[in-house]
Amino acid sequence: MNKSETVKALSEQIDLTQTETEELYNSLVKQLTSHLSERDGFSIPDFGSFTSEIRDEYKSFNPHYKQMMLLPKKKVVRFSESSALKDEFNEAEL
Amino acid sequence: MSDKIKFSELVKAFAESHNITQQKAENLVRGVFNLLLDDLENEGKASITNFGSFELKEVAERTGINPQTGEEIVIPAHNKVSFKPFKALEQTVNAPFAHLESRLIEEDPSESKPIPSVAPIDSDNAEEGDQEEFEDPFKSVISPEVENEPEDLDNEIEEEEEESEQDEASIPPPVYKARESEGNSGMVLLLIILLIAIIGAAGWYFFLRDSGSSDYSNQVADNEPPKTELPAPVTQEKPAEPMPESTDNGNNEMPAVSSNDGKTSAEKESAVSEKTSETPKEMTTYIIKKDEWMWDISRKVYGKAYLWPLIFESNKKVTDNPNLVEPAKTLIIPRLEGNASALTRGDYAQLAKASRIVSEAYGNVGNQDRAAEYLRFSKKYERHSKN
Numbered sequence: 336m337n338k339s340e341t342v343k344a345l346s347e348q349i350d351l352t353q354t355e356t357e358e359l360y361n362s363l364v365k366q367l368t369s370h371l372s373e374r375d376g377f378s379i380p381d382f383g384s385f386t387s388e389i390r391d392e393y394k395s396f397n398p399h400y401k402q403m404m405l406l407p408k409k410k411v412v413r414f415s416e417s418s419a420l421k422d423e424f425n426e427a428e429l
Numbered sequence: 430m431s432d433k434i435k436f437s438e439l440v441k442a443f444a445e446s447h448n449i450t451q452q453k454a455e456n457l458v459r460g461v462f463n464l465l466l467d468d469l470e471n472e473g474k475a476s477i478t479n480f481g482s483f484e485l486k487e488v489a490e491r492t493g494i495n496p497q498t499g500e501e502i503v504i505p506a507h508n509k510v511s512f513k514p515f516k517a518l519e520q521t522v523n524a525p526f527a528h529l530e531s532r533l534i535e536e537d538p539s540e541s542k543p544i545p546s547v548a549p550i551d552s553d554n555a556e557e558g559d560q561e562e563f564e565d566p567f568k569s570v571i572s573p574e575v576e577n578e579p580e581d582l583d584n585e586i587e588e589e590e591e592e593s594e595q596d597e598a599s600i601p602p603p604v605y606k607a608r609e610s611e612g613n614s615g616m617v618l619l620l621i622i623l624l625i626a627i628i629g630a631a632g633w634y635f636f637l638r639d640s641g642s643s644d645y646s647n648q649v650a651d652n653e654p655p656k657t658e659l660p661a662p663v664t665q666e667k668p669a670e671p672m673p674e675s676t677d678n679g680n681n682e683m684p685a686v687s688s689n690d691g692k693t694s695a696e697k698e699s700a701v702s703e704k705t706s707e708t709p710k711e712m713t714t715y716i717i718k719k720d721e722w723m724w725d726i727s728r729k730v731y732g733k734a735y736l737w738p739l740i741f742e743s744n745k746k747v748t749d750n751p752n753l754v755e756p757a758k759t760l761i762i763p764r765l766e767g768n769a770s771a772l773t774r775g776d777y778a779q780l781a782k783a784s785r786i787v788s789e790a791y792g793n794v795g796n797q798d799r800a801a802e803y804l805r806f807s808k809k810y811e812r813h814s815k816n
Contacts, residue, residue: 336468338478341461348460349453359447359457364480366443372522375432377439382462383510386433387522394534400724407529410522412481414512423466424485424508 371412383416469510481514533734713762723760730762733769738783738803745786750794777814781807 346356370377371387378384390411397404444454468475469485476482490506520527715726727737743761767773784807791800
């Protein structure tokens, strides 16, 4: 499902025009991004939580230069699924 | 500790900033993620534009250890949803650390690099003479044939002479030396360097008295035009005559000190002639040894390997394939405006230009991956040159 399909489906759910929905959708993504970059993250009920954390610098082998390199620290986004989401895809096995 | 935003806060903030009811905002957010769930169920993957993609992955059964009891347990095979942030999200989140770059670790003992930065210099010394010797990696010329000649001491003195000149012109990055002296017993090395500098200066003084300083400064000035081939070897062979004298002095070392007054003036003279002839464009040369790549050469002369496109750019006439460098050819080493650990904007601009040329050269020899890589480097350096 691509973006226009998503927007179309959303616009029916919340009863707004597709252009309005697309604007809202875009700014929602922007807001979620800023939550991740300015704070620690957010969680969505029954789906999972998104957190951003600082990954320390670490050493790794660079196959191109055939040498160890020191990779700098970086702020990365992590996702952890909620138990509800886990169950959703594992019901058959459990 | 955690500064995570609650779902209700998230919805409230979103509703207020867009003038819609909280109910509607919540419906929208839940709707987005419900659609994601549907996608995940139907296709096994889903994505949010400009945010990231989700994928359903199967995890195979494996054994783990219960950290509380220490006993082995079997973790059954299961599915999990993995998330991969898109570039837009990654970059925005990582903005505070975007300026950091990865760098090579050279002193790492486990490195498998065939030519570590310090080792080859030591082995050269072992070939050259039995006495422990500091050879300056920044000397203008390394001449393989001369190394085999009997007058080893002469050569060393020559090299040291050049080193002391270069020191006065404040070219070599201090980083390299520091590492060098750490490796061996630093104090002993420093003493030896000092002694040899004095001996070299004494020899220099004799040479100056014989042939006159004006001759030499002319030769140095010859270095200035960028594309002159092999100007430096001349300077190395020229002062061969006064050498016997200087070795005599060098062996008992005391006479060298006695001519101290003359030495300092001679040193100053040479420093002045160096300085006047020094322009940002001034080149030195380097003769390639066997199995050396420009990467290694750049690390030897600048202390930083990634500056090698500069060398390549200056030597387009000598070689047009960045991978192939034939031994015993002479390379021109362009001089930096700043130093290797603190490049100026001009250096970055030059590096950007050089990287672009490297990229084209790689394109010409059919290595498209490298070409693209160096094109990217070039753009990065260009950005650096502007801010």
